[in-house]
Amino acid sequence: MDQVKTSVPVVPKDYKSKIKPVWCPGCGDFAVLSAITKALAHLQLPRESVALISGIGCSSRIAAYTSVYGFHGVHGRALALAAGLKAARTDLTVLVAGGDGDGLSIGGNHFIHACRRNMNMTYIIMDNEVYGMTKGQASPTTAPDWLDSKLTPHGTGLRPFQPAAMALTAGASFIARGFTGNPNGLAKILVEAIEHRGFSFVQALSPCPTFRPEQMDWKHQVREFEEGPTDDLATASQRIHADDGMSTGVIFKTNYPVFQPGRAEHGDLDAIEREFRL
């Protein structure tokens, strides 16, 4: 693409749009927006070179609140849309963001296949263990005994997904967990995730003050992993499963082959048409 030289935005607010978020006061998603803009400013990426793709849900509204290119698509399909964009436009920095229901329930198949495909993009799940936009239903990360949903009044009775473990098994080459109570720490993780070559997955613990007010206590439960990232699957798996899901930091980082379709072989349409001749 022709890149017209423009003055590069230097401060995080340049990456914000003028649209006012629909989020509730105290929503963790504000901090994710802030962390994304800080990370982009740190990397000095021209706005037109970035695309933020999202699905449906409170958190997926985030695309409209940035000033980069974006696509606010349908529920659960953001990773697929992003894969098509990245396949066609390797030059763009592609970010994908959404909630735990969008990414792990309706979009669960796309999540594991995006990890496996390992295209060069960054995926942020803003995890609040609840469907907020539809007014408080259990998601795949909700605890089995959460009783506050009218849809599952006796709790789900189901073991929650552990997103980091799923990503590891499915083949993600970068796995991290951040917390919206520490936006600078989250921004630092995002910088590393964007700079990573391959599929980088960041689980952002993002409390929902409206439907999960008890999550406002997360700030007392979150801690950093004692050790830095590993490139060993067994070690990473052990750390993820030994943890209560509240430790933050980069967990796993390795170099798997990055998928990019197309081989740019030599040929032209005339040669293809000649194949039709008897």
Place this chain on the structure above:
Amino acid sequence: MDAADNFDISLAVTGSGGAGAITAGELLLSVAGRNGCFGMMRRSFGPQIRGGEAAALLRISSQPVACMNDSFDLLLALDWRNAERFADEITLRPDSIIIADPAAGAVPQPVLDMGGQIIAVPLGDLARDIAAGRPNMVALGLLTRWLGFGPDEAGTLITELFESRDAEIASGSRLAFEQGFAQPLASSARQEASTEQPGAPRNSDLPPLNGERWHFHGNEGCGLGALRGGIRFVAAYPITPASDLLEWLSPRLDQLNGSLLQAEDELASINMVLGASFGGVPAMTATSGPGMALMLEGMGLAVASETPAVVINVMRGGPSTGIPTKSEQTDLNMALHGLHGDAPHMVIAPLDHADCIQATEWAVRLSEALQTLTIVLSDQLLAQSTVLIPKPEYRLPDIPPRCTSGPDPDYERYALTDSGVSPMAIPGTPMSTYVADGLEHTSFAKPSAAAADHAQQLDKRARKIASFEYGDLWADSRGTGDTVILTWGSTTAAAREAVRRLETAGHPVRVIALRLLLPARPERLAEALEGARRVLIVEQSHGRQFEHYLRAYYEIAPETRTLARPGPLPITPGEIVESLTGWE
């Protein structure tokens, strides 16, 4: 045989899996082509993945043909294992020839019931003493001679086909072919070809006999049309009968600096298409009924976000898994009405093999120009049959490329223009950043539930499609007379041949085939139907989907009948002729 002679032969070669019926059929079609003839071949398979029975259904003619004939002049069975499965598809007449190897057992009753003169040929014995010689090559020799062709072209073709793989198979195949060629049947095709079965009389609207000839199946035709239209990204999930279209495209997209991405499912493939198209690269997917059903949500997003996208649906028998390997025209309802909300889009159907190229290129160009969804409805009959026809020539009307935006600090993605088309900024363009949205939005792409915004954006998306000038490609009209056949898609070829037969018999009939199904063109059809006294609707659907579509959108004619029949058997010219001749 001299190609100038007027002849039209239909023959079938059947055998169990691995017997080589399809290989023999493909070679025979090529032999005919190199002898200056035209033709068509359908491949018919049983449900097994490998090892099932297979039939090569051929029509070889001195002039171009676009559909199969009503019955077969000859059936050659390499063996009879499960051959009764093909009894429905291979209609024989009392004067047809059945060539059978006595060693393969008795001719099955369903075949005997159709009549036909049985000629015993020891295909197996003739091949037995030849190293790597096989009965299917004996059959090829026999049929080549029966059709009146010399042995040289076939010998060359056999060598070309096998030599790169295995020299012993190549020489064995040639020897087996020669054995078969040395077996004169009591008669040749020229004398045997029934005169009672009217062929396709030469008609002035047919292309010239000399000149470049093309050899392709409908899936390849759609693939070429897509590439000509500018498609450079495809995302798709394998599904019968669209997989060979995708397999054809994959390496060729590589050659054109494009790419094909195999998706995890159809939900992903349509969204991948939207992502690539949002990125500025013309993109499409191909699927069949069940796959398109999964894509409908994403197709709605194409409409709402005004992202160009093409979906080729190679229709098969439905509903549900239905009959995956056979044809039907029963995804019309879904293509017309399957989207949620008020979602104007285009639906285009190729009318024959040559039109697979033109209609698909047209669909891609329209999709790009109007920044929305276009569905192409092909079907298994077109997709998986091979034709040998004059090189298809066409000229599309001028269609502007995708309208893009340069750097614009006041960029308004969904601006309310007169045409309804607004400039689309491609990522990478400074200042014009925007967020494409499936939520209803303002002209500046800001999410909005306001009544005025919804009405304006609905109007805009409807206007761009309704006000576009589609030109004469909306339909194809042939013939004269006050009796009109109205049809679409792959039944068009059978209808045209029926019209030619009726004309020859002194009954002029018109056939109007709709290529552009959405947006409907009621005024254009009213003009085309000028003087029509009665209309026969022809479609391959038990539920009369096309008839219901016509009644919803058009004024047809006072007197209307419908020939509607489900798959899996293709509608034949004879059935259409019968519907009309019985209508007095």
